[in-house]
Amino acid sequence: MKDGRLEERDTTMQDTKIKASNVQVYYGDNHAIKDVDVEIKDKTVTAFIGPSGCGKSTFLRCLNRMNDTIDVARIEGKILIDDEDIYDRKVDPVQLRAKVGMVFQKPNPFPKSIYDNVAYGPKIHGLAKNKADLDDIVENALRRGAIWDEVKDRLHAPGTGLSGGQQQRLCIARAVATEPEILLMDEPCSALDPIATDQVENLIHELRENYSVVIVTHSMQQAARVSQKTAFFHLGNLVEYGTTDQIFQNPHDSRTESYITGRIG
Ligand SMILES: Nc1ncnc2c1ncn2[C@@H]1O[C@H](COP(=O)(O)OP(=O)(O)OP(=O)(O)O)[C@@H](O)[C@H]1O
Numbered sequence: 001m002k003d004g005r006l007e008e009r010d011t012t013m014q015d016t017k018i019k020a021s022n023v024q025v026y027y028g029d030n031h032a033i034k035d036v037d038v039e040i041k042d043k044t045v046t047a048f049i050g051p052s053g054c055g056k057s058t059f060l061r062c063l064n065r066m067n068d069t070i071d072v073a074r075i076e077g078k079i080l081i082d083d084e085d086i087y088d089r090k091v092d093p094v095q096l097r098a099k100v101g102m103v104f105q106k107p108n109p110f111p112k113s114i115y116d117n118v119a120y121g122p123k124i125h126g127l128a129k130n131k132a133d134l135d136d137i138v139e140n141a142l143r144r145g146a147i148w149d150e151v152k153d154r155l156h157a158p159g160t161g162l163s164g165g166q167q168q169r170l171c172i173a174r175a176v177a178t179e180p181e182i183l184l185m186d187e188p189c190s191a192l193d194p195i196a197t198d199q200v201e202n203l204i205h206e207l208r209e210n211y212s213v214v215i216v217t218h219s220m221q222q223a224a225r226v227s228q229k230t231a232f233f234h235l236g237n238l239v240e241y242g243t244t245d246q247i248f249q250n251p252h253d254s255r256t257e258s259y260i261t262g263r264i265g
Contacts, residue, residue, distance in 0.1 A: 109159030145173025165196020
């Protein structure tokens with residue numbers, strides 16, 4: 001059982017990594033995110049929860065400008081990362097996405113070897129001086145993805161030949177290989193069995209040492225297990241944001257309470 005007060009002290013000590021103000025997202029006429037303000041802490045796992053269609057993934061995708069790739073999406077408001085406006089014209093979205101890595105619901109390794117899956121990002125971002133350097137980066141990332149021991153003897157086998165849980169850890173290794181500061185995870189365990197889920201959750205716990213992790217999850221049990229902060233979304237609004245212990249044990253808003261007690265979902 002977590003000590004609520006300790007957890008609270010722990011997260012309030014962390015610096016703000018992401019500050020979103022008055023964020024609105026429209027898909028054509030559909031106002032999917034309504035006036036969201038939130039400060040996301042560094043070295044903390046933040047869970048986004050809420051009923052299907054409430055805008056969790058949409059808001060997550062605002063944080064590394066993945067919505068830019070959706071023609072009908074329009075974003076207003078401000079999102080600062082380390083006090084820099086990520087929607088400023090001088091920000092290159094490709095560089096931004098290296099700093100703000102993303103792991104998707106379905107493991108999506110490239111149709112390349114395990115090695116090349118991880119080496120690809122560091123290569124295009126010029127992070128390796130030579131082959132030996134690249135080998136080190138790949139090994140380190142696979143270790144941080146908690147999959148090195150399982151793949152070290154078959155680095156040149158296809159990534160798509162791994163099990164689902166291994167593929168997801170490979171995708172996490174690929175995301176950390178470009179030395180991001182923030183990791184966005186959109187339901188990273190929904191395609192995994194309980195054992196693989198447990199491995200990925202343990203990994204999320206370790207990643208928190210070095211990164212700000214933001215995870216969208218349908219599972220309230222998962223949010224309670226992995227996160228220190230939780231944001232509850234409903235119909236495009238950020239209804240309540242607080243420590244995970246407060247949200248689950250003492251929700252202030254009746255909508256949050258209805259959701260966590262299973263009355264709405
Ligand atoms: N690519 C898109 N094009 C148009 N509308 C979209 C798109 N993605 C999401 N939407 C709409 O935006 C709203 C929020 O969807 P979003 O996927 O962000 O919610 P969610 O809370 O992540 O849902 P779920 O838990 O079911 O994944 C919904 O009305 C959805 O139909």
